């Protein structure tokens with residue numbers, strides 16, 4: 151276990167904000183985690199858990215304890231003719247999990263290649279890309295209740311998954327610290343290629359390697375590399391509106407893209423709405439709206455969390471005034 155005081159989180163958030171935390175605690179095992187959770191000082195302090203900080207916006211220095219998992223390991227815990235169940239430590243780098251599965255010929259997560267972050271957070275976020283969401287392959291999530299210290303295994307149906315939603319994000323549920331995720335991966339070919347240009351790029355005879363390479367190539371063309379330009383991916387969620395509202399909007403804006411979503415709702419790409427309001431490629435001080443993808447806010451260097459939040463707020467206001475649609479941040483604000 152490593153404990154650091156007045157520690158800079160700059161390398162721990164992909165916006166590269168130079169904020170500090172009063173305490174940073176990094177644990178390597180479940181035993182260490184249990185010790186932290188039972189500690190009276192920990193219980194009295196404000197605390198938050200981070201992964202790679204690729205979906206976070208720190209608004210200030212953090213006056214509490216930031217926890218980070220270094221629980222690693224990937225292990226096949228069940229296997230039959232058709233599939234394996236892979237148990238993955240929450241601190242594993244997500245894209246290394248994808249590479250590991252692809253190398254072994256296991257299908258299911260190749261479309262989720264190159265999504266930044268760690269395996270534990272992937273289950274919090276229900277990460278998704280190119281027509282696949284983590285919930286599609288997830289068997290269960292292992293986690294410690296931060297209040298009762300009990301470990302529980304949550305089967306996927308108890309995780310409350312929706313579009314970038316889960317019980318692990320729900321403030322009405324007890325806070326849980328994820329230690330492992332269990333994924334069912336198929337040994338038999340099963341590709342999802344009907345999303346965007348993916349099928350076209352992969353061609354008529356897909357292989358796991360080809361799909362992973364195509365996803366990586368498309369992502370590199372469209373999204374800024376956080377190592378080069380600070381960002382947290384999609385800043386807002388794509389809004390879901392009622393079918394009737396979508397129809398009315400479509401009468402005024404016939405070119406507006408719409409996609410069917412769950413529960414009779416219609417998904418409208420937030421990037422399109424933001425672009426229509428004139429923000430794409432614009433820069434306000436050190437904060438910018440990425441020129442190839444209007445959903446991504448970038449830190450050109452030197453921006454503060456507050457400045458990024460201010461630009462986000464002006465985008466939300468403009469989209470609301472123009473379309474009557476409220477954008478919700480996908481990025482989590484930490485105060």
Ligand SMILES: Cc1cc2nc3c(=O)[nH]c(=O)nc-3n(C[C@H](O)[C@H](O)[C@H](O)COP(=O)(O)OP(=O)(O)OC[C@H]3O[C@@H](n4cnc5c(N)ncnc54)[C@H](O)[C@@H]3O)c2cc1C
Nearest residue numbers: 200201202203204205266267268270271277278328382383
């Ligand atoms: C360039 C770029 C592209 C992106 N593309 C996509 C994409 O295509 N699809 C997509 O879904 N997302 C995307 N994202 C967003 C981000 O990568 C995901 O949300 C990712 O899962 C966040 O992982 P993280 O480890 O960085 O988590 P963090 O941002 O550090 O934390 C995210 C949440 O998880 C919680 N958390 C972290 N670890 C644990 C744990 N062990 N136990 C309990 N809670 C925990 C945190 O408290 C927080 O609520 C992108 C981000 C970037 C920068």
